[in-house]
Structure formats: structure tokens, C-alpha cells
Amino acid sequence: KNQVEQSPQSLIILEGKNCTLQCNYTVSPFSNLRWYKQDTGRGPVSLTIMTFSENTKSNGRYTATLDADTKQSSLHITASQLSDSASYICVVSAIHHNNDMRFGAGTRLTVKP
């Protein structure tokens, strides 16, 4: 079983609407959680990184939240744009295994006009 589960697998929304993507993890001991955006045919781009003590972090219209107690994170996209169409990948790292990153399968977001 993957240690990082993302939902939904895919999502279609209309331009201008908001949406929230979910990431649940079992990786332990927790070090940090990252959200990446990957456009088709491009490499992933880092959106946010959160450590244990951080509950929320924003990057423009992207806001990530983290609940380390329930081991859940969400990525909220506000006022979606066509350029937000991409895969969003949640990556969780464990302490003492600095390069041991567990990738979620991603959520494929499509924003339609």
C-alpha cells in the first residue's frame, strides 16, 4: 500500500471556481510535505513545503494546509485559471531518511473555460 494517498484521482472544474485536493499519508516519522505541480511534458515545480510545525502555507492562489495529527494535507486552489490544468503531486519525507521521499500518485486537474 502506498504511504501517500491522493484524492481525487482526477478532477474537472470550470474556470474561476475553487477546488481542494487531498493528500493522506502514513509516512513516519514525518519530516516534511511538499506539493508539486507538473504540467504535461514538463518537470514538476515546487509549490509549497511544510514541516511539522506549519499548518498552512500559501503561494499565490495556492494554499496548502497540514494536519500532522491526522496526517492529512490539502491543496486549495482559488479562482482557477486554465493554466492550472496539470497534475498535482504530494510528496512526504521521513526524518532520518533525508532523501526518502514518498510520492503520491497525483491528482490530474483539468480547468475548462
Place this chain on the structure above:
Amino acid sequence: DTEVTQTPKHLVMGMTNKKSLKCEQHMGHRAMYWYKQKAKKPPELMFVYSYEKLSINESVPSRFSPECPNSSLLNLHLHALQPEDSALYLCASSQDGAGNQPQHFGDGTRLSIL
């Protein structure tokens, strides 16, 4: 444009060929990574170099051979690949190997094995 440059962007090779993928960054990062990504799947970590030394090899077949000639360059030498090795190969770098830093990814090399 990304700050991590990968060449070539596309590569088609036969199973008996020898080729190399190249990755370059000039951000002063001391950790560099190779990932393999199949369609509609997340990237899978292959190798990690930290301060030009191989620190992680995720049980990758020996037909993939990484090389880090200096802190700015990372190569992946390919030999006798199989059709199932066709994928997008991504290079990434981070400030060092510590976990709290973002990884900067290149746009990858799309590899097709005939």
C-alpha cells in the same frame, strides 16, 4: 525555462545502443537526483548524489549507470536497455541532501527504446 537543463529532450535508441543523458545546474546545489517517470505515474527515484558522491541507489538495474563529474553536472549512461525502460527521465537538484529544501526539476528526457 527551468534552472535545471537536461539534454537531449528526446532520445530514441535501440536495445544494443549506448547513450548518455545529461543534466546541468548552476544554482550551486550539492545534491542531484535521477528519476524515472512512466505515463500518468509519479516520478520514481533512481539515484541520489550528495556532494558528488552516490548516496542512494534504489536497486536500479546495472544497465543504468550514473556519473557525477562535478557539482554542476550529472550524467546517466544507458546500455542494453529494454523496451520497458521507455519513460521520461527527470533530473533534479536541491541545495544539499537535507529534506527541507525544494527540489528543482528539469523538463526531462523522453526516452524511447525500440
